[in-house]
Amino acid sequence: MRSASLSRLQGLFAVYKPPGLKWKHLRDTVELQLLKGLNARKPPAPEQRVRFLLGAVEGSEEKELTLTATSVPSLTNHPLVCGPAFTHFKVGVGHRLDAQASGVLVLGVGRGCRLLTDMYNAHLTKDYTVRGLLGKATDDFCEDGRLVEKTTYDHVTREKLDRILAVIQGSHQKALVMYSNLDLKTQEAYEMAVRGLIRPMTKSPMLITGIRCLHFAPPEFLVEVQCMHETQKELRKLVHEIGLELKTTAVCSQVRRTRDGIFTLDSALLRTQWDLHSIQDAIQTATPWVAAELEKSLSPGLDTKQLPSPGWSWDSQVPSSGEGC
């Protein structure tokens, strides 16, 4: 019934935000679709109310008046009189994406909005694929911004790019340790560092925990970034800085989030799937993972603080950074 479908509509799920759509419009669209689905249910049977009516009793000598109780249909709770059953639904957004970026966007519905804060406090990393274009520099680091400079890029090779990326990762590694406020001389800190990455559990500037080049075909290049506490604008600035380090210029043509915490591209819902049933299914699938992840990050004991990094482990990075430097 209505309450059963409502109870299945509490939790977190991921949505694929297409480029060009503001996150707020997306949230409003999802809310409208959910309300449409909830209000489409069959209305309950019309209520009856009891009225006591005066009437003559049959079979009496005189005209005697008596009250008879009759059940009369009542229109007070008819949908055409009250309006739709649901007019508002609580939908919250996790880590936001700006209008030009695309990718996985975590939304929370109902009581799941509380879990959004917990996910934020878990300080999990996010994966991005960033596409850059060599040879141009613009004022807002995007392809369609005001052109500032044009340069040549013939001298850029894959090796140089990898070296630059390794240097970036190394410097951010130092910053990671610094912002996590750990005394590295202790045994627990050493064990943590051995098992996985140390990361800051409080506010900090953007920190890159891993960066590598996936594809290089000048003037285009594709870079995968694993980071935390970032904004998409800082990622575009990163592309600009990579260009500067390569002694040329670069603009960013695409920022796409492939993973946000435990939600990946596979579980993200496309625009055609933003309706009640698909969202309910997505919430059902995601609930056990979310519960497990939050338990892991919030449970006491330093040794359980591990970063989820499906896909590629950063052990493969260590040799290249060693060679590059």
Place this chain on the structure above:
Amino acid sequence: MALSAQQIPRWFNSVKLRSLINTVQLTKRFTRPGRTLLHGFSAQPQMSSDNCFLQWGFKTYKTSSSWNSSQTTSSGSQENNSAQSTLLPLTNEQSEKTQKIPSFDSEVFLEELDDLPPLSPMQPISEEEAIQIIAAPPLPPSSFTLRDYVDHSETLQKLVLLGVDLSKIEKHPDAANLLLRLDFEKDIKQILLFLKDVGIEDNQLGAFLTKNYAIFSQDLENMKTRVAYLHSKNFSKADVAQMVRKAPFLLNFSVERLDNRLGFFQKELQLSVKKTRELVVRLPRLLTGSLEPVKENMKVYHLELGFKHNEIQHMITKIPKMLTANKRKLTETFDYVHNVMSIPHHIIVKFPQVFNTRLFKVKERHLFLTYLGRAQYDPAKPNYISLDKLVSIPDEIFCEEIAKASVQDFEKFLKTL
């Protein structure tokens, strides 16, 4: 208030005996509402229907011959004040009611003085009298919703059964007041029969009335003149029915206004009379909506997008909605289709549906076709894909026939954008 100003001198001019009656009536009114009513209305037959108590409630506020008409109109406006005015306190309302009674007819009260029973609520009364007491909770004198009144008003009940959405109408307080005060038999029935004559079906009446509740305050004769005018312009009966259904406010427009609008479209678009008629029948909200967006869009098509006049005429006869489309969306769509997809004007003119679709759909499908290498929009070359096939067919058919790929591939591609 003017009402109380009238009442007060009369109240003070009355004899002490009379003031005694009035106070007696006051307390009577408070303790035994149902009973004393029947006393006052000596001619009122004993009705055993549900509406008994409540029709009284309404008859006090309706124009009825036994009541002073000035009282009823002002009290009527008092009763159904919804969101606009603050809720009147109940005691104020009741004291107003009681103040009215004395001015009604002093003779009736002098008569009643003789057979006034003693007034204590503990007084034992006969079984018959006890049964006749109607102790239902009183109707709220003013409310923000029609839910409180729907069970007690036949008009509202019949409207709900017709399919009228009262929850939308109660958002307009004047409309709600009007509906409460109308009588189904006298006023509403005439208009419903007229609408049926025009050609609106029973199941469409609900949607029509939800939009155009103001039709009840229109003059029936005027509306008949307007329908006659449309018939004189060679609109068939089915045409007029369709127009009224799709643009519910059409019959609220005067004949000259309709004439001006039709003239404007004929002059502006320079179409023949027959084509203008077809256009207006397909999109009757052109006649009821504002003309400024239409003028602006015509300028946009001509100057900004660079279409020739006969091209604009062709596009509009195919897709009339283009006249009222959003200017920003039009320019964005045209910019993408003409500059990014490199489709020249003469092909866009052949497929104006592209202006009626969402831009993201066009973008996604075009990018998918480019990725597959099938983005070929030139009719001269092989593997040509026409614009209407690009935008107007659903996803599954598009993937299978045009892109020759599966829907899963399309979804995977969308996640890489």
